[in-house]
Amino acid sequence: MENEFHTQVLVVGAGNAGMSAALAAHQSGVEVIILERAPKEFRGGNSSLTGGMRFPYNSVEDIVPVVTNMSEDQVKRLMGEWQPRYTQADFYDDVMHVTDGQSDPELLEILVREAYPTVRWLRSFGHGWEPRLAGADEADGSLSMNGGGGGLQERNFAICERLGINIHYETRARELLQDNKGGVVGVRALGPGGFVNYRARAVVLSCGGFEGNPEMRARYLGPYWDVVKMRGVPFNTGDGLNMALQIGALPYGSWSSCHASPQDLNRPVYSLPGLAKGAWNRYVYPFSVMVDVNGQRFVDEGEDFRRLTYAKMGRMILAQRGRMAFQILDAKAREHKVYPKHYDARATRVEASTLESLAEKLGVNSAGLVRTVKGFNAAVQPGKYDPLVRDGKTTAGISPPKSNWALPIDKPPFEGFPVCCAITFSFGGLRINSKAQVIHTLDRPVPGLYAAGEMVGGLWHWSYPSGGGMMAGAVFGKIAGSNAAAQCKD
Numbered sequence: 188m189e190n191e192f193h194t195q196v197l198v199v200g201a202g203n204a205g206m207s208a209a210l211a212a213h214q215s216g217v218e219v220i221i222l223e224r225a226p227k228e229f230r231g232g233n234s235s236l237t238g239g240m241r242f243p244y245n246s247v248e249d250i251v252p253v254v255t256n257m258s259e260d261q262v263k264r265l266m267g268e269w270q271p272r273y274t275q276a277d278f279y280d281d282v283m284h285v286t287d288g289q290s291d292p293e294l295l296e297i298l299v300r301e302a303y304p305t306v307r308w309l310r311s312f313g314h315g316w317e318p319r320l321a322g323a324d325e326a327d328g329s330l331s332m333n334g335g336g337g338g339l340q341e342r343n344f345a346i347c348e349r350l351g352i353n354i355h356y357e358t359r360a361r362e363l364l365q366d367n368k369g370g371v372v373g374v375r376a377l378g379p380g381g382f383v384n385y386r387a388r389a390v391v392l393s394c395g396g397f398e399g400n401p402e403m404r405a406r407y408l409g410p411y412w413d414v415v416k417m418r419g420v421p422f423n424t425g426d427g428l429n430m431a432l433q434i435g436a437l438p439y440g441s442w443s444s445c446h447a448s449p450q451d452l453n454r455p456v457y458s459l460p461g462l463a464k465g466a467w468n469r470y471v472y473p474f475s476v477m478v479d480v481n482g483q484r485f486v487d488e489g490e491d492f493r494r495l496t497y498a499k500m501g502r503m504i505l506a507q508r509g510r511m512a513f514q515i516l517d518a519k520a521r522e523h524k525v526y527p528k529h530y531d532a533r534a535t536r537v538e539a540s541t542l543e544s545l546a547e548k549l550g551v552n553s554a555g556l557v558r559t560v561k562g563f564n565a566a567v568q569p570g571k572y573d574p575l576v577r578d579g580k581t582t583a584g585i586s587p588p589k590s591n592w593a594l595p596i597d598k599p600p601f602e603g604f605p606v607c608c609a610i611t612f613s614f615g616g617l618r619i620n621s622k623a624q625v626i627h628t629l630d631r632p633v634p635g636l637y638a639a640g641e642m643v644g645g646l647w648h649w650s651y652p653s654g655g656g657m658m659a660g661a662v663f664g665k666i667a668g669s670n671a672a673a674q675c676k677d
């Protein structure tokens with residue numbers, strides 16, 4: 188006979204979205220069980236590999252109560268120097284800007300409105316944030332969680348333990364259980380001992396996108412996406428999406444695009460919680476010229492700050508021959524201190540005193556690289572270079588242009604970094620309403636079914652602003668958990 192568990196709210200997936208849902212449901216006074224596919228030692232999901240959350244604040248006074256390990260004076264000085272305010276309108280506009288106006292306005296309104304109250308709510312559980320020190324790579328409109336996403340998630344696990352919220356590890360949700368009216372009444376899952384039915388009044392799906400599933404990547408994202416490396420955990424294989432689609436949930440958002448960024452060519456094929464955060468990110472490209480194996484440029488490296496372009500940059504690299512690219516810099520980049528901190532530790536890196544020899548060491552067409560750099564250098568326009576602002580120091584007469592931070596590549600030694608594309612997470616998801624209820628293709632909520640985190644479609648299209656995923660996961664996780672709990676009391 189199959190095992191059976193009963194609870195009021197069942198949460199599928201113990202990432203930041205699922206944890207937020209579980210805490211909100213528990214706070215509303217109902218019993219909660221969480222299913223987590225990963226073994227306990229690798230728990231945390233992609234959430235545990237993150238750094239920051241993007242949220243709006245009207246003044247540095249708003250930041251003070253959420254920063255726990257700095258004095259009030261330090262916070263005020265740092266934030267005052269760096270970004271004294273980041274309003275709801277700024278957040279809204281940044282998302283609309285990077286998504287070409289495609290983000291769902293209602294979901295986005297909820298995100299920007301609820302982000303700061305949700306941060307304060309998380310603070311009430313003991314979470315804390317810290318300002319990111321301004322720098323060419325780090326000044327990105329979001330604040331770091333204390334200990335990064337790993338710290339946040341470990342605190343979440345400790346809180347669950349303290350509150351008596353049970354997490355069933357190595358338990359993979361496989362199918363939604365329904366009553367004869369189509370309402371969701373639980374989940375069938377495969378655990379270490381075999382199949383188990385979890386009966387619940389409401390189910391919150393928060394088990395990530397399909398980035399860990401090569402078949403779905405090829406099906407929805409297209410050629411070559413099946414073979415890309417992943418930045419995150421291998422556990423998000425689209426199970427929740429497939430289970431929901433199977434019972435008629437409405438797919439929503441951009442199923443043909445994803446978050447994918449430039450990564451060290453030799454990075455591992457995926458990451459697990461506990462590894463050095465960000466060690467493989469190769470985000471110096473705004474200050475480089477980036478070329479393909481023929482030595483030709485293919486993208487405006489300086490279109491905008493990396494925080495607003497990095498999520499689409501992976502896709503540009505994947506489209507190049509050999510699915511790789513090369514970031515080329517000269518000695519001035521070191522002088523200007525534009526290298527993000529992870530470049531020295533593990534980077535696959537080549538250095539040479541001439542461009543010819545750099546190209547040879549990198550396996551790039553030497554004549555092509557020399558020709559490209561010569562043309563680029565001649566196209567650089569005068570102006571004041573400043574890596575911390577959009578300096579408008581551009582090129583003229585070449586295509587693609589470089590819109591900011593254009594300096595000639597002419598001072599040896601030259602450095603080159605081979606990079607590949609790695610997927611962070613998929614954008615396609617389920618249609619939800621303002622209560623995070625999953626909408627059916629019949630245009631009504633599926634009774635008993637809620638979704639949060641990267642399973643929600645509609646916010647991100649084609650690109651994404653850094654820090655948005657964790658914030659959206661917490662906001663919609665909290666909404667899903669509270670509404671799932673409220674349903675149990677009806």
Ligand SMILES: Cc1cc2nc3c(=O)[nH]c(=O)nc-3n(C[C@H](O)[C@H](O)[C@H](O)COP(=O)(O)OP(=O)(O)OC[C@H]3O[C@@H](n4cnc5c(N)ncnc54)[C@H](O)[C@@H]3O)c2cc1C
Pocket residue numbers: 199200201202203204205222223224225230231232233234235236237238239240241358359360361393394395396418419420422423424426427458465611612639640641642653654655656657658660
């Ligand atoms: C390397 C990296 C860095 C990032 N940095 C940032 C950042 O700094 N700021 C930011 O905002 N975003 C960042 N992101 C994006 C961020 O990780 C996501 O937006 C966020 O984690 C999504 O939360 P989630 O809870 O939906 O998914 P996850 O945290 O991935 O959680 C999903 C969970 O579901 C589990 N699961 C999957 N299938 C099943 C199943 N069938 N049954 C049970 N459990 C299942 C998984 O094991 C996992 O634990 C980063 C992503 C990566 C990969």
